[in-house]
Amino acid sequence: MASILTGDREYFKGIDQIKYEGPESDNPLAYRWYDENLVVAGKTLKDHFKFAVSYWHSFNGNGADPFGGATHNFAWDEKADAVERAKDKMDAAFEFFTKLGLPYYCFHDVDVVDYGNDINENDRRLQTLVDYAKEKQAASGIKLLWGTANLFSHKRYMNGAATNPDFHVLTHGAAQVKAALDATIALGGENYVFWGGREGYMSLLNTNMKREQEHLAKFLHASKDYARKNGFTGNFFLEPKPCEPTKHQYDYDAATCLAFLQKYDLMNDFKLNLEVNHATLAGHTFQHEMQVAADAGLLGSLDANRGDIQNGWDTDQFPNDITEVTEYMMVLLRAGGLQGGGINFDAKIRRNSTDMADLFYAHIGGADVFARSLIIADKILQKSDYTKIVTDRYSSFDGGKGKEFEEGKLTLEDLRAYAVENGEPATISGKQEYLENLINRYI
Amino acid sequence: MASILTGDREYFKGIDQIKYEGPESDNPLAYRWYDENLVVAGKTLKDHFKFAVSYWHSFNGNGADPFGGATHNFAWDEKADAVERAKDKMDAAFEFFTKLGLPYYCFHDVDVVDYGNDINENDRRLQTLVDYAKEKQAASGIKLLWGTANLFSHKRYMNGAATNPDFHVLTHGAAQVKAALDATIALGGENYVFWGGREGYMSLLNTNMKREQEHLAKFLHASKDYARKNGFTGNFFLEPKPCEPTKHQYDYDAATCLAFLQKYDLMNDFKLNLEVNHATLAGHTFQHEMQVAADAGLLGSLDANRGDIQNGWDTDQFPNDITEVTEYMMVLLRAGGLQGGGINFDAKIRRNSTDMADLFYAHIGGADVFARSLIIADKILQKSDYTKIVTDRYSSFDGGKGKEFEEGKLTLEDLRAYAVENGEPATISGKQEYLENLINRYI
Amino acid sequence: MASILTGDREYFKGIDQIKYEGPESDNPLAYRWYDENLVVAGKTLKDHFKFAVSYWHSFNGNGADPFGGATHNFAWDEKADAVERAKDKMDAAFEFFTKLGLPYYCFHDVDVVDYGNDINENDRRLQTLVDYAKEKQAASGIKLLWGTANLFSHKRYMNGAATNPDFHVLTHGAAQVKAALDATIALGGENYVFWGGREGYMSLLNTNMKREQEHLAKFLHASKDYARKNGFTGNFFLEPKPCEPTKHQYDYDAATCLAFLQKYDLMNDFKLNLEVNHATLAGHTFQHEMQVAADAGLLGSLDANRGDIQNGWDTDQFPNDITEVTEYMMVLLRAGGLQGGGINFDAKIRRNSTDMADLFYAHIGGADVFARSLIIADKILQKSDYTKIVTDRYSSFDGGKGKEFEEGKLTLEDLRAYAVENGEPATISGKQEYLENLINRYI
Amino acid sequence: MASILTGDREYFKGIDQIKYEGPESDNPLAYRWYDENLVVAGKTLKDHFKFAVSYWHSFNGNGADPFGGATHNFAWDEKADAVERAKDKMDAAFEFFTKLGLPYYCFHDVDVVDYGNDINENDRRLQTLVDYAKEKQAASGIKLLWGTANLFSHKRYMNGAATNPDFHVLTHGAAQVKAALDATIALGGENYVFWGGREGYMSLLNTNMKREQEHLAKFLHASKDYARKNGFTGNFFLEPKPCEPTKHQYDYDAATCLAFLQKYDLMNDFKLNLEVNHATLAGHTFQHEMQVAADAGLLGSLDANRGDIQNGWDTDQFPNDITEVTEYMMVLLRAGGLQGGGINFDAKIRRNSTDMADLFYAHIGGADVFARSLIIADKILQKSDYTKIVTDRYSSFDGGKGKEFEEGKLTLEDLRAYAVENGEPATISGKQEYLENLINRYI
Numbered sequence A, B, C, D: 001m002a003s004i005l006t007g008d009r010e011y012f013k014g015i016d017q018i019k020y021e022g023p024e025s026d027n028p029l030a031y032r033w034y035d036e037n038l039v040v041a042g043k044t045l046k047d048h049f050k051f052a053v054s055y056w057h058s059f060n061g062n063g064a065d066p067f068g069g070a071t072h073n074f075a076w077d078e079k080a081d082a083v084e085r086a087k088d089k090m091d092a093a094f095e096f097f098t099k100l101g102l103p104y105y106c107f108h109d110v111d112v113v114d115y116g117n118d119i120n121e122n123d124r125r126l127q128t129l130v131d132y133a134k135e136k137q138a139a140s141g142i143k144l145l146w147g148t149a150n151l152f153s154h155k156r157y158m159n160g161a162a163t164n165p166d167f168h169v170l171t172h173g174a175a176q177v178k179a180a181l182d183a184t185i186a187l188g189g190e191n192y193v194f195w196g197g198r199e200g201y202m203s204l205l206n207t208n209m210k211r212e213q214e215h216l217a218k219f220l221h222a223s224k225d226y227a228r229k230n231g232f233t234g235n236f237f238l239e240p241k242p243c244e245p246t247k248h249q250y251d252y253d254a255a256t257c258l259a260f261l262q263k264y265d266l267m268n269d270f271k272l273n274l275e276v277n278h279a280t281l282a283g284h285t286f287q288h289e290m291q292v293a294a295d296a297g298l299l300g301s302l303d304a305n306r307g308d309i310q311n312g313w314d315t316d317q318f319p320n321d322i323t324e325v326t327e328y329m330m331v332l333l334r335a336g337g338l339q340g341g342g343i344n345f346d347a348k349i350r351r352n353s354t355d356m357a358d359l360f361y362a363h364i365g366g367a368d369v370f371a372r373s374l375i376i377a378d379k380i381l382q383k384s385d386y387t388k389i390v391t392d393r394y395s396s397f398d399g400g401k402g403k404e405f406e407e408g409k410l411t412l413e414d415l416r417a418y419a420v421e422n423g424e425p426a427t428i429s430g431k432q433e434y435l436e437n438l439i440n441r442y443i
């Protein structure tokens, strides 16, 4: 990682490079677990995680919520000219990335620079900032994990973008996606994400769900074809979320996305960017969503955050629960890692976290909980009897009739015959409490 | 419908044939809306609904819950011999069906007669009752909407049936399914249902989800092949449910089932049996689940009931909300009806509904709310501007560039060009409040 | 109701006075059930409901949500000067109230005119608008159901207002409440509401809940004392809500407010303003919340709206479910009506409801569903055996030993003796399905 | 703790006394953190926790759920005679208690011995087992944390016990409570619990909530008076739970119980027995419920378990989350401990946890997570800046005008004057992320 990169002006004064100091450190502005060079399960932590900072939460999100205005005042948000303002913001962003020492970032088009209603002018603005970012990336070594277009904030998308009943609106979405793909390619972005914030319905009463989903599929095909034609070789990710802002979003959860990708012939190019809080809202554990994706070959990338179990909206808090993240990391390691993506902190500090240092505490805490949990998960898998217990549980299918069944060689009559012949089966404990204790033994 | 069929003994004394008396009737033991001969949208209500009574809730469910024992004492449950007891129960069941005047019933194998651990003896018992039922069906005209096997209550299935880590247990499931298929075929059952009550996991920690789902797919293929070979031409239904009794069930919701059926090449033979309360538990409206199924060609059959919005378990109450059922019926009519199935009251009277008449009130109320709602839904679709509003909303895709997009003829650049050329789109209201008022205008 | 009151400019062009036209009317801009002069249970509908329009949702809410900006553009929001802009808005508001023909309105201080950080200037602005409103009220006959102060939107309240850990912030809340009380008194407001949007915690980790609640109690006492001293004789209302914007709000639900009011000696002056969507978020039915309040003598006023059962935030949709509202109205009638308050549409049209008429459809639909449901509820109570069934259910306490028990005359030994003497009790059905059918008979 | 107490027969063969072996131990049948003699914050762990084993889950719960029968087969459940069977069960129970080395147990009347419908006979049975238990307690040193009566399982309580609409049923509840109080007193039980499993409603439609709650209050007064008269000096506990088995229970959560206890003059004798899973079902964190109780002087006792965040019923799993339990222990320590009660494992092993050792693993894991978390919580409170940060946050109320406000000396005008004089307050961060990281630093 390059030394700290500041522009003309230092935005995070008094905060230096965040360093790894080890578990015994009491310094709240140091990593206690995230040692990027530590090798676990054959890879450095840096490579396992490919941590990314999200532009939107950290440099655009101002603490406003549906019941109140901004609480975070940004020194980079003062200039009158949109492009100049955007450059200041990018200076602040790269100062933050480099002070934090995380290797990646992510953005939506409109995070980087404000858009108006003129497509060509928007494209020019974005192009200017892409050029600016290219220099920053080169100087810092920071990379773009993925790019994306925001097709949900503008008024015109209130009824959807790719799923808008009005074709005219859809075409504006296409214009934005084209520019965002261009930007991603120009910056060497490793992946491209589609989060369909308004791709769903507010009321089923006024909605032709089938036609809207067919449009979405067509839109994704067109986007993919354009990107491939222009040399993009990275992954495309759908990001499942069940609802909010719409009443119901089409990319509800991992299984729903799997159904869609299969149906519309998108399995070859698309994988999933899973977000913890979206799993929560969909009624799943995150480890479940990860496993569903992994089993389908779709475990692309992760948006790290956490929800509030008692609150039914996307709180996007920073991750902090060691037990839970350990279970995520067990799935990750057993799946052989992420396909193309990394771990993006799609998380925001609280409305009332108004100190400059709060943004650092939040990311440090997040990186540390992942690092610590990966180390724990690796120990569980390497040193305990965990893997053996789970593997042995299915051993009746590793040979004999069980194996023949797996190979599709047995009829229903064959199976019945086996049952009659072998009588009532033994009772075999699931050993859940034993395994839960085992996890805690390594935390 | 035949006249009332009682066995040696009348179980529901004092209650005669339930008749249609019209909306003005104050008779709580009469239909006010369910006139089976009324023609709506080209079909009689009887044919639209194919209402079925569920054996398990009405003749086995005794009011027990996790915190208390039986409250419903069944006069048919007295004899010592399992088969004799089962015949009494079937007498009571057919007395109830015929008094109620609903045309179908449904059962699990173990609803009809108690099973022990001896497969051959179980098969004999079931065969005896199948013979008995055949006579009852012939005498009454009542038909079997679908049969199924209960692979979740027996201790041996505590870790799953088709997804059990122990192949030996799986084979017992196969034995039961074979017998239940035989019974269904023998009785002219029109469909066959798989509800995977234990096909899921209690803890992801001890589970190989991928391998379990592959086993499930193999199991379904073997079952289907057996049934087809033995002349069954009806539909197979998966019944989605997100959880309970397991922490997570594999057939989570309609979209998850769609993903599974596509992945494992089961789309040709399987459709869905959707249950209202299962939609609720999965975080969906039931009309959403119906629409997902309909759009995928999977709208097979419905388990009519309702959950309690504040309670997170499967309360299986009888349906009573006119507004909600009207929205179901709108989806049903627009989808062109159910594919093979009907509407089964998978619903139980409350633990403290202990009067003999309560079971009648419950079914009458359920049939009436469906009948009334179908009549309303048909009026909305035929007489109001509803259909036109929803259709017109998508008219930009019916011709011109929108149509070309639907046909896959436009690239991302084409779409962008259209946006540039046509400038900012007009703002078009979703008219949700107008449509909600419109529904109420017809209720 | 006065004839339509427009200011210099007509904002809702093309929409005339909304009139009652009866259930057969197909006019979407007419009341089909809300005939304000209809007498039900001894009172006109107008007096039963005292319907109010909320200033915030209808004249300030612009369709923005956490994922997107404004979609409703207001013609009254154009002038540069805050007070002039506020007068335009008030013109539009009274035009709307009078066209709609509903008798009341409600507002927060900052709904009426924008506030800055200068308390004296804010007070002057509010005073100017109060004078303006006074004329409008006189000209139209429209009345103020309740006033309130917004102590949640300004950045300074991010950690709470009356419960802010910083006394300094609390005093700003007091300044606002004083001015809002003055305004309410000046306008003849019939009640005053406290909704504690930030009175709760974001994290229990940094919170002294007990001390914060004691501050809240002191704050309410000081407010009440001031109002009483200045001649206010109306009711004060707490408005329960479990969460949002905070993780947990102190006025969680009706029972929690009851605990608080009892503990801090506020039962004489405070009642509750219950909101439907807040009940939903708290895990209750609204009829439950109403009954809890009624039983405690706290049923003050209602914020009519509905939530989305599948979405965990405050969607504030307009009410439309006849079955549910009928159950509310049954509680209302049995409780003898509201204590001081009325029914305020704390509801907003959807982000994508962008036609001028949508705001009318929404309020018309809301008023109609209440009117229709009250008529139904009255019939159920007057014409059916409902009341008798519920009353008779408790008849064992109307005389004999049951009555002595109610009077506190029996010891535990006495009760045991009765049980021994009388043996096992009879089983008595709760008749839930019968009663549910009965409700539908009258819908 | 006494050496292992077995009856005529050893039930948990092959499992010896569970000992503390320290965090490095890999023995799954040893405590790694629960060293009963370890002194933390001035008390031994044994005294902090007063861990109790629950009779019902461990010796009666057989793994059945609403979808399936027993999976745990009990060797102590074989004899035909109810009293002999009960003695075998008690032998097994005390063998388990002593092998586990936990100091307390808890029971409902019907856990200990089966009840029939004859009150006098039931009392005799219970008396016999009380005598038997007395000997066991003396021999082992195990004590009774609390006793209670099961007023929810018997058919007669299907409409409630103390809140049953039929006075006759209520008297049977009284008979049971009297006997359970006698038993508790005879065994030196330190507390007595009321969990009102059926005290609530299945449908508000058939319910007079106010009258039912008045009956409940009278019933509790009569019970308390009886116990006090007979020398019971311990605490009475209400156990809040929002629902299940009823749709809505009156003792919904801590705040609801506080409202009830205040209203019905029961604050002097009653405190709360809080259960983790019940907090979850009520939409609260458990630490919230504990703080509410502590602030009201009601923090009596805890039922340790956990729910499943994605499942809406009372799963009663054993606690295992270190982060969460640490937050409980912070509240516990800051509140000065429990008032009279202890920590009862109201938790059950899973349906598919069928090995004899599973019950041991479960309790060991539960005790360890509490022990470890208490040690962590104590360090946070003693060694970190946590306490200072939270205390300082409120320092503006420790002197000057803030203090005068707390003392009730300031009017609303005084408060406004302070605001005007002091201008806009500074923005003060809530430091949530900092505090969350701090917790993890000590885990």
Ligand SMILES: [Co+2]
Binding pocket: A195, A239, A275, A303, A346
């Ligand atoms: Co995300």
Ligand SMILES: [Co+2]
Binding pocket: A275, A277, A278, A314, A316, A346
């Ligand atoms: Co999110």
Ligand SMILES: [Co+2]
Binding pocket: B239, B275, B303, B346
């Ligand atoms: Co079902």
Ligand SMILES: [Co+2]
Binding pocket: B275, B277, B278, B314, B315, B316, B346
């Ligand atoms: Co169900």
Ligand SMILES: [Co+2]
Binding pocket: C239, C275, C303, C346
């Ligand atoms: Co409100």
Ligand SMILES: [Co+2]
Binding pocket: C275, C277, C278, C314, C316, C346
């Ligand atoms: Co609201």
Ligand SMILES: [Co+2]
Binding pocket: D195, D239, D275, D303, D346
């Ligand atoms: Co408990």
Ligand SMILES: [Co+2]
Binding pocket: D275, D277, D278, D314, D315, D316, D346
């Ligand atoms: Co529990």
